[in-house]
Every structure is written in C-alpha cells, then in structure tokens.
Amino acid sequence: MSTFTAPKGTYDLLPPSSAAFLAVRQELAAPLRRAGYGYIETPVFEDTKLFSRGVGESTDIVTKEMFTLTKRGSEDLALRPEGTASVVRAVLQANLHKQGNLPVKLWYSGNFYRYERPQKGRYRQFSQIGAEALGAEDPALDAELIILADDGIRALGLTDYRLLLNSLGDKQCRPVYRAALQDFLRGLDLDEDTQRRAEINPLRVLDDKREAVQAQLAGAPLLRDYLCEDCKAYDEQVRALLTAAGVAFVDDPKLVRGLDYYTRTTFEFVHNGLGAQSAIGGGGRYDGLAEMLGGPSLPSVGWGLGVDRIYLALEAEGVTLDLPATTSVYAVALGEEAKNVLFAKATELRRAGVATDLAFGVKGIKNAMKSADRSGARFALIAGDRDLADGVVQLKDLTSGEQTAVPLDALVTTLKEKQL
Ligand code: AMP
Numbered sequence: 001m002s003t004f005t006a007p008k009g010t011y012d013l014l015p016p017s018s019a020a021f022l023a024v025r026q027e028l029a030a031p032l033r034r035a036g037y038g039y040i041e042t043p044v045f046e047d048t049k050l051f052s053r054g055v056g057e058s059t060d061i062v063t064k065e066m067f068t069l070t071k072r073g074s075e076d077l078a079l080r081p082e083g084t085a086s087v088v089r090a091v092l093q094a095n096l097h098k099q100g101n102l103p104v105k106l107w108y109s110g111n112f113y114r115y116e117r118p119q120k121g122r123y124r125q126f127s128q129i130g131a132e133a134l135g136a137e138d139p140a141l142d143a144e145l146i147i148l149a150d151d152g153i154r155a156l157g158l159t160d161y162r163l164l165l166n167s168l169g170d171k172q173c174r175p176v177y178r179a180a181l182q183d184f185l186r187g188l189d190l191d192e193d194t195q196r197r198a199e200i201n202p203l204r205v206l207d208d209k210r211e212a213v214q215a216q217l218a219g220a221p222l223l224r225d226y227l228c229e230d231c232k233a234y235d236e237q238v239r240a241l242l243t244a245a246g247v248a249f250v251d252d253p254k255l256v257r258g259l260d261y262y263t264r265t266t267f268e269f270v271h272n273g274l275g276a277q278s279a280i281g282g283g284g285r286y287d288g289l290a291e292m293l294g295g296p297s298l299p300s301v302g303w304g305l306g307v308d309r310i311y312l313a314l315e316a317e318g319v320t321l322d323l324p325a326t327t328s329v330y331a332v333a334l335g336e337e338a339k340n341v342l343f344a345k346a347t348e349l350r351r352a353g354v355a356t357d358l359a360f361g362v363k364g365i366k367n368a369m370k371s372a373d374r375s376g377a378r379f380a381l382i383a384g385d386r387d388l389a390d391g392v393v394q395l396k397d398l399t400s401g402e403q404t405a406v407p408l409d410a411l412v413t414t415l416k417e418k419q420l
Helices: 017-033 048-054 084-094 139-155 173-186 192-200 202-206 211-216 229-244 307-317 336-351 364-374 385-389 408-417
Strands: 045-047 068-072 075-079 104-113 125-134 161-167 263-271 279-285 300-306 329-333 356-358 379-383 392-397 403-407
Touching: 017 104, 017 125, 017 139, 017 307, 045 048, 045 084, 048 075, 048 084, 084 104, 084 125, 084 300, 125 139, 125 307, 139 161, 139 229, 139 263, 139 279, 139 300, 161 229, 173 192, 173 202, 192 202, 229 263, 263 300, 263 307, 279 307, 300 307, 329 336, 329 364, 336 356, 336 379, 336 385, 336 392, 336 408, 364 379, 379 385, 385 392, 392 408, 403 408
Parallel strands: 329 356, 329 379
Antiparallel strands: 045 075, 068 075, 104 125, 125 300, 161 263, 263 279, 279 300, 379 392, 392 403
C-alpha cells in the first residue's frame, strides 16, 4: 500500500464494480436523451455566492457542508454541492432561454461535494445524474420529469422503492401558510438555531430529522390545507398524468424543499433497503430561482438522482446488471513472431468491434492460459510458429474446451459471426 489513502468520505471506483456504476449512469440518462434533453457540463467549482443564493443561506448544505476553496484574487470559490444552481447560471449566461424553444431541457452527470459526516450512502464526493427543464409552467413537464426518473430507476431492475409527492404552493398561497407555520413554531420549545431557522425559513424546520423536534411538529399546519385553487388544480393534473403513465406515488404532506423559490411539485424517491440514507433522488419545481440569480422569471423543474445510492440499492435488491463482456477474445502467442501476428490480429479484431485482450510480458503458455480464463473471455486465440507456417491460429472455446484451427485471414469474420 502507498502512504496515501483516498480522503475521508470518498472512495475509488474500481473494476469490476466500476462497470456497473457506469451502466447505472447510462441507464438513468437514457430516458432523458430519448425525451429531448441535451447534455450540459458546468465547472465543478463556482462563485460561493451562487450556492448561497441558489441553494439557500439557511440550508445545512450551505452553512455547514460547503467545500470552499482558498481565495484567489477577490473571488470566493466553492466545490458544487448540487447541480441546479450551476445549470440555471449557465443557461442565463449563454441566454439559452432566448435562443430556441422553451423549455430548455438539459441533463448532466457529475460529481458533487458536501462536507458531511460520512457513512454508508453518505459521502463527501458523490455522483448524480440530473435533469432540468427551464422556462415552462406546465404540469405535463413536472409529470414528464418524474416519469423519466422512474423509467430510469425501473429500467435498472429496481422495484423496492417509493415515490413521495407533495405540493409546496406558490407566491399566492405559500406566504399565508408560511405565516401560519411560523406562528405555530413560535409556540414550541426549540433550540436557538432552530428558532432562527423558523424565522428565516420555517418550512425547513418540518424537515428536521431530530425526534425531539418531530414530536413537537405533530400538530403543525400542513401546506396541503392552504393550497390555492390554481395550485390544487396543477397538483391534480400532475398526479393524473403520473397515474395514467402507471407511476405509483405516495402523498407526503411534510416533504419540503424549504426555500422561497421552490414552488408546487416536490418529490423524492426513497428506497426501502438502504437504512438511514434512503433517498435515492429528489427534485421539484423552482419557479423563482432564475430571478434570485439576477435573471428573468423562468419557471422550471428538475431533479437529481444519486448514482452511489442507486448502486447500493441494486446491491440491496440483489440485482445484477447485464453488462457487455469486457473481453470476448484473449490472445496467447507462443514465441516472438506469433506475438507480432496476434498483436496485429488483436488490433484488427478491436477495430471490427470484438473486445480483445492479449497476454503481455513473458508469461509461458500455462500462465497465459490462466490469464485468459481470468479475463472472462469466451475464446482464446493461440498461435505458435507451426500454426503460422500453416496459416492458421487455434481458436479455443474456453467454456467447452473445444479447439479448432481457423485460417488467419478468416479469423475476423469467424469471430464476428459468433456475435461476441
Ligand atoms: P439533494 O440535492 O440533497 O436532494 O440530493 C439528491 C440525491 O443525491 C439524494 O437523493 C441522494 O441520492 C444523493 N445524495 C445527496 N447527498 C449525498 C451524499 N452526501 N452522498 C451520497 N449521495 C448523496
């Protein structure tokens, strides 16, 4: 081992599980690509203020968990704790919302950073696939995004999860609820920090995980009872579209994304096999965020799915993904000349789309055949001087042990026919 280990709260993705991790990303992104979402990549660090405004001054993410970078010049930079604020910033900066159809539909894949107390399913660097649709207020768009998330999760083979759904109201009804909730919270026995949070951002208090706080919240007013007619109708349409698409959901009146610019639809996917860190993804509508960042009104909706936790959920459900073979053919050369010939054949096979590896270093036939077995290949290609003189290579089926001589110039077509 070297003197160094991966920093606390991070881990290395190594073969073979890294292949499954990559497949999870691809599977979650596939429904988005089929639905007109374009790929976006933004920097992993941004002006710290983007996150304090875009995620919220009173959230744990900003107050306690941000990785801020040593100041250079006058800018304070932070590693991104989430994706939405950066995507909105990028859209506004490039004026994407003025250039084509609205909504602007984007998806991303990347790593995010939060200085959390690490535990299983909670890391300081984690990976998300995210989607954002900016510039339209339409229940069908909220439903589309939820359905696409559900399609991705389901396509992986996961079944033991729930979709929690709530509405957070809008500019009209939310302030009335907010005031009622604040009144209620002022009558409780809360510590100073929580009292302060109740004043800045009372909805966040509903999300407090501590039992002593939750016990006091039993009789708290619920936003559902304060929704205006417009919000109710919007919410009902989202639900009707989900139901029609066969996406099951559970009402969770306490589910909040407690920032002022989050509106209406909010949701979370929760897996039943993950213990404390059970949220595998979540999102919602954030109609006020673009304005908070100095842009025009741009009603939007989006989500982030946690790749690390979805991978753990697959393990918890015992799902193994159907991954393409990393090596289908493994070439073993007996002698220098054969090595050169097989090296050229390996290149040819790879260019023809056949996953091929070969023995490197001086190994001897026995060790080389062991390597062939370990590689998981279906066939070994073996050639020595005599084979080459006859213009053939030996093709050995590593499952049955059967071996046949194949003319060198027919090798690529023979292997292609086997549809490896
Ligand atoms: P959030 O932005 O907090 O709603 O996060 C969206 C999703 O990202 C969550 O549902 C988790 O699946 C995942 N996630 C958030 N924080 C972490 C973390 N520290 N470690 C691993 N996954 C995380």
